[in-house]
Amino acid sequence: MRLSPATVRRRLPVVLGGICVIVLVGGCSGDTDALPTGAAQAVAPSVRDGYTSDAANDLQNDYETVIRDVLPSVVQIQTGDALGSGVVYDSRGHIVTNAHVIDQTRSFEVTVATGEQPLTARLVASYPEQDLAVIKLDQVPAGLRPAVFGDSGKVAVGQIVLAMGSPLGLSSSVTQGIVSGIGRTVSESAENGGTGATIGNMVQTSAAINPGNSGGALVNLDSEVIGIPTLAATDPDLGGGTAPGIGFAIPASMVRTVADQIIATGKVTDSGRAALDITARTVLDDNYQPSGVAIVEVVKGGAADEAGLRAGDIITKIGSHEITTITSLAEALASEQPGDQVVVSYLRNGEPGTARVTLGEI
Structure with missing residues (x-):
């Protein structure tokens, strides 16, 4: 979540x-x-x-150690009239953050732990499809400390985590919680600067994620960044307000995949995200309710084309996932990998059919 400064905005x-x-x-x-x-x-x-008392003191010491280790690697990013957070990725001054934090901005002011005065930075590249971006400091200050990124495969429900960033404009803030879930698929809003991305394998946490935390660090008690806090769940019963204690972070594995490619080539060429290689739209039933996804166009030689799917087919299932909208299609594909085989159920001229598709890549 981007934030406007005017609205300020081990085991126990x-x-x-x-x-x-x-x-x-x-x-x-x-x-x-x-x-x-x-x-x-x-x-x-x-x-x-x-x-x-001894156990509590040990845990408190763990917290303090993690904060000393990691907080100097978490920065505040100002993009015109908005604020967000970022994590120092390497000693060359690259910083990883959320794409929605930088939005359309190309130059930034970054406040690092090693100095009081903001430093200038520029955009290297943004990858909205995964809501990640990399920026680079124009001058690298002495003592800049890159964060250590952990192994996403070792993240488990119940682990204690700390979220670090600049919520509500309060730089170098820390909240605590646990890993509440893993492997979540979440779709962002496209409103208010959101990317509209559907992101798979996210880490769910009870650590508070407030406006301005986006792009910061979700950290384990080994002082490793295990994710980039990105968004909080919203509750329609609260008028669209955030649901307390339900936040999501992009896993460290995906952060490294995207950041390494951007730093090396300036773009993402291997997304690791599955695709059907189609252009499609949501279709409605007689009651004007979403009922499937119609293929508008198939990419010649792509995954859908090779499996025999055609323009006009209406996709109703991917494996066991019911497909009613473009979003539900994206969410189903987010849990798959390029090269995986899935069974696609569809309607063609009103008649049901299935196709076994070897998924391509976005």
Whole structure:
């Protein structure tokens, strides 16, 4: 989420309270006759409280270490009248952020942890299809610290994470939560500067993601960036306001895939995103409800063409995924990889059919 400054805009041990504390005088038989009345109760809390305190201190120390390690790699990006966040990607001054943070801007002011004065930066390239972009500092300051990006395959539900960025214009802010889910497919709005992208394999987190957090860092307790916070869920019952505790981050693997290509060639040539190689549109049924996706054009020699699909066919399923709109089609494909085979169900002149398609690449 972009932000207008005018609107300002390791594991915690399980505590087994007092179990076996009477081993100090008589083992774990449960026989407390040798103890004065109330002694077991008096001993247990002191041991328990000390253990809990040590565990809490260890966890707090972990938090502080991660913040010291990573926060200097998180920057604030100003694009005209809007603010967002970014992560230092390498020692040459490349910074990765969200495409919707930079929007149509080509030059920026970047505030880094090693200096109070903003530095100028320019756009290298934007890849709206994955809502990622890379910018580069015009001059690299001494002490610029690149972040360490983790292994997306090791991200698991329940892991403690910290979100770092500039929410509501408050630079170098940190929130905490857990990984709430993995492998989520999320479609962004195309309104208010959004890219309208459908992004697969996102990390869901309970760490607060507020306007200005976009492009920052979602970090594990090993001081590794495991994702780029990108958006928060919205709740129609809240008038479209964000749903507390439901945020999403682009996984580190995709960030590296996109950023490495942009830095090397200035563009993304291997997206890792599956495609049917068609132009299509949503179609409505007799009740004016979305009911499928009609193929308008197939790319000659592309995935759909090779499988025998034609212009005019109406796609109704990809594997087990019901397809009613262009968005649902994009979401189904987002969970697949180029080269995967899927069964496409369709209607041709009202008659049902299926085709086995080897997916292409965007």
